[in-house]
Amino acid sequence: MSSYNIALNFEDGVTRFIECKAGEKVLDAAFRARINLPMDCSDGVCGTCKCRAESGSYDLGDDYIDDALSEDEKHGGLVLTCQMVPHSDCVIAVPTSSTACKTAHGRFSATVSKVEPHHDAAIVLELDMDAGAPEFLPGQYVNIDVPGSGQHRSYSFSSAPGEAKVSFLIKKIPGxxxxxxxxxxxxxxxxxxxxxxxxxxxxxVRRPLLFLAGGTGLAPFLSMLEVLARAGSQQKVHLIYGVTRDLDLVQVGAIDAFVARLPNFSYATVVAEEASRHPRKGWVTQHIPADALNDGDVDVYLCGPPPMVDAVRKHFDDNGVKPNSFHYEKFTPNAAPGVSSKAA
Structure with a gap:
C-alpha cells in the first residue's frame, strides 16, 4: 500500500481525513492537506504536537526526547505527530479545535433515493452521494440542511463508511x-x-463490546455492526435496544441479520410501556446480563435520549460498574446540535 487514510478527530467533534504516504510523518501529511496541526519545533523536542492515537499501527522512531514524550505517555497511546509514521490507517484525537488548526468540516451534496416510514416512529432516509463515498468513522454523524428552512438537523450514519449510498434512521417528530x-x-x-x-x-476492538441503544440511537450501532461484520470480527458483542412502545422497535430485521454474520453477536430488545406484551419490559438497565460486562473488561457504547444516558451512567455508578472504556452520545429532538448531542 502506497498511502494510508488518517482520521484527525478534533476536540470540537470535527473529523478531517488526510492521506499519509508510506514513510511520511503525520504532521507533514497534515500540512500538505493545509491542516495546521499544533507544532513548534517539528523535531521531537517541544511536545507541542502531542496527540492520542486511538487506532492503527505506526512507528515513532527514537529521534525525540523524553521531555517531549515519556515512555508512560507512549504506552498510553500518546504520539508526536512530527515523528509518527503510520503503517496502517489510523485515527488520531487532536486536543484542540478544528478552527485553531485552520480547517473545517467537509461539505457534501446528495440525492434522495428512498424515504421509508416505519409506522409513526421513524423514517429511514437513503441518499446517493453525488461525489461518491464519504469518509467518516462508524458512529459519527452529519448535519443535513432542511431545504427551504434555513435550518439543519443532525443524524448518525446507519450505513458503513465507504459506501456511495448512505442511510439514516430518523425519529419522526410531529411538526x-x-x-x-x-x-x-x-x-x-x-x-x-x-x-x-x-x-x-x-x-x-480489543475486548468484548456492549452496545446500548435507545430509540433511533440504534443508527450508529448499525454502522458499527456492519464494519465489524465486514472485518470478520470474532469479538463478543451484545446489543440491548430499548424503546418506549412496540411500534418504536424498527429495523429489528437488520439487527437479526448480523447474528448470522457475526459469530459472537447477540442482542435483546426491551420495551418500556407497561401495556406492551413484549417478553422484556422496563428499562435497558434492567436487562444488562452480568456476562456482558465481563467483570469490567468491556468497552461500552451508549447512544440514546438524555434520560436514558443519565440512567445508565447512574446505574453504573450505583452498582460499581467500571468498564474499560465508556463512550456515550445523547440526542435531543429539536435541540441545537453539539459535539455530543444531535437534533432529530
Missing part, C-alpha cells in the same frame, strides 16, 4: 422541521450535508 419535509420528499431531490462530526465512534 418537526425535517419530519415535515420528509413527508413530501421524493427520490431525486437534493440535500446538502456537512461533516463528519462527533467523538462517538468505534475504537480499536
Amino acid at each position: 418537526g422541521v425535517m419530519s415535515t419535509w420528509l413527508e413530501a420528499a421524493q427520490p431525486g431531490q437534493k440535500l446538502d450535508l456537512h461533516g463528519p462530526l462527533g467523538s462517538f465512534y468505534l475504537r480499536d
